[in-house]
Every structure is written in C-alpha cells, then in structure tokens.
Amino acid sequence: MHKGSCLCGAVTFEIEGDLRAPDACHCSKCRKQSGHFFASTDVPRRQIAIQGGESVTWYQSSEKVRRGFCGVCGSSLFWDPPHHDWIAVAMGAFDGPTETKLKMHIYPADKGDYYDITDNLPQNAQ
Template sequence: MHTGSCLCGKVTFKVSGDLPAPSACHCSQCRKHSGHFEASTDVPRSAVTVQGEDHVTWFHSSEKVRRGFCSHCGSSLFWDPLDREKHDWTAIAMGAFDTPTGTHLERHIFVADKGDYYDIADGLPQNEK
C-alpha cells in the first residue's frame, strides 16, 4: 500500500500494490502544470482510492486528457486519460507520494520539448516524444 497527499492534506490517496516505474515528462504542458518536468506513475484505476475528491479540480488540457490538482493548495496530483474503455489507468504525480515509494524513474519522454535551463544526465533512456 502506498499513500500520498496534496500539500495541504485536503486530498489524500492510497494505491494498492506495487508502483510501476515512473517516467519523467518534459512536454510543455507538464512543465507548465508542475513548474518543471513531471514524474508520474501509471496505476490501474481500481488500485486507487481518493479521499477529499471534492477538493480535486480537473482541467481538461486536451481532448484526450484531464489534469487533477488540489483546489485549495494547487498541488498537481493526477493525469487522467478520458477514454476509459481504452485506458483503465490514471497517472499519479510521484512528488505527491509519501516515501519510500520503492520505485525509480524508467525513462524521460518528450525531451524534444524540455526546458533550456537544465540537462538530462542520468543515463536513462530519452524519447523525443
């Protein structure tokens, strides 16, 4: 069982089972939503329990996805595909988990869009998109 929350604690969550290896997304939307790049793990929806859902605000950042954040403190929490028949998972921001998580970054994605103020030098695979 893994637990986590937003900064103010109004939204808490539990994830049953192991956390899949997260990826770090460097696309412009993730950078603007998180303030840097976003690291998240994709977990089955059935493994996630959220308390304080009434404090989660959803922003539809495209026709295919919505991003969830705490309406009180602004913490970035979720990245959720809208096509639930095709995607039975949701992504949870790694920074919102209580530690230890027992996992490590697997790869970097959308590195073609990364900010110019940092380098990726950890030796992990990097996907342009």
C-alpha cells in the same frame, strides 16, 4: 499500500500493490503544470482510492487528457486519460518511499533550456 496527499491534506489517496516505474515528461504542458518536468507513475484505476475527491479540480488540457490538482492548495496530483484503465499519479505527492526508480524521459526535445538530462535513461520522443 502506498499513501499520498496534496500539500494541505485536503486530497489523499491510497494505492494497493507495487508501483510501476515512473517516467518524466518534459512536454510544455507538463512543465507548465508542475513548474519543471512531471514525474508520475501509471496506476490501474481499480488500485487507487481517492479521499477528498470533491477538492480535486480537473482541467481538460487536451481532447484526450485532463489534469487534476488540489483546488485548495494547488498541488499537481493526477494526469488522467479517461479513455484508459489507468491514471498517472505525481511522484511528488507520495508520503513515503516509493521503492521505484525513474524508467525514462518523454518529450525530451521540449525540456527547459536551464537543465540537461544526463542520467543515461531512455529518451522517448513522445
């Protein structure tokens, strides 16, 4: 069981089972949402239980995806493509160790100019 929350604790979640290896998205929307790049893990919807869901504010950032954040403290929590059977959960929202390692970078061409990607992980254009 993996547990996590927003900064103020208004939204908490529990995930059953092991977590998939996370990726880091460097696209401009994820950078604006998170303040840097957005690292997340994809979780099957049936494995996540969200408490305090009434405090989650959803922003429809494109036709295909919405982004969830705590409406109280503003913590970025979810990247949700409703047409899929999974939801991406922000790695920074987990309370304890996740026992995962970053698997890849996506949209590296859109990364901020103030840092380099030097970890030799795969870089996927999309």
